[in-house]
Amino acid sequence: MIEKAIKKINPNAEFSIEADDVNQITWLNGTTPISVADIETQLPIVEQEIKDQIQAQKDLKLSAKTKLMNGEALTEDEANVMVGL
Helix, strand or coil: CHHHHHHHHCCCCCEEECCCCCCCEEECCCCCCCCHHHHHHHHHHHHHHHHHHHHHHHHHHHHHHHHHHCCCCCCHHHHHHHHCC
8 A cells, every 4th residue: 555655646666665664665766755745645545545445336236237237238347347357
C-alpha cells in the first residue's frame, strides 16, 4: 500500500522499500524524496480506493448474476468480471 501512496504523489518515483516500512525507503535515480508525513497522509486515501474497487467488483458481479438469471444482456464490464478478466 505504501508503494501506491508514493505513486499517487509522484507517478514517476523510483524507489525501493524494505519490509513494507515507510521509514525504509531508498529513493533511486534522482527521485526527489517524499516525506514520511506526506506518504502517511495518502495511506487512508489509498486504502479507501482499494476498498471501493473491491466493492465495485462485487457490485458488478451481482449485477451480472442478476442479469444472467433474468435472461438480460450483460455489459462488457459485467461479462469480463464473470470470466475473470
